Amino acid sequence: MTTIALPSGTVYVKYSVITHLFARAMCSPAPHGDPRSAYATAYGAVDRKLARAVELGDLRARDPLTLAPHSYPVGDALREAVILVNDLREYSARHGLPEIEPDAGSHCRGN
Known part of the structure; x- marks a missing residue:
């Protein structure tokens, strides 16, 4: 599991971006498998977990x-929510999800 680096000064992140970031951070590349399959599995698990947490x-x-x-x-309203x-940091720490930290050099766009 890798750390998620957000651009310095990021205040919020779109829900649909969060599921993507967590899935990528939780996915370790499979040496002989399809990396898309591992990502899809992680994305589905994270999406269900986060949707339930919001609920x-x-x-x-x-x-x-x-x-x-x-x-x-x-539904779509959740995917567009922020x-x-x-x-997110507090939730992630409580539930053993990847750590989230600011990184001025990061290129991810969350807000």
Whole structure:
């Protein structure tokens, strides 16, 4: 499992980007397998885990326009919702997911 580096100063990350970042960080390259299969499996697991966390209130989805708590984060609305980086760091640490850190040299786009 690798650390996820976000651009320095990132305040929030789109939910659909988070699932991608976690899946990539959790996927170790298979020496003789299809890396896309490992990624797809990790993505599905992470997506279900995060969606359930939002549903239970363990991770707070926010409206992408106002950053207020999202009123109905389900389906496409959840995929477009954002999660504050601080909330994501806390959730990740509590659940043994990859560590999230700022990195001014990173090229990933989360917000």
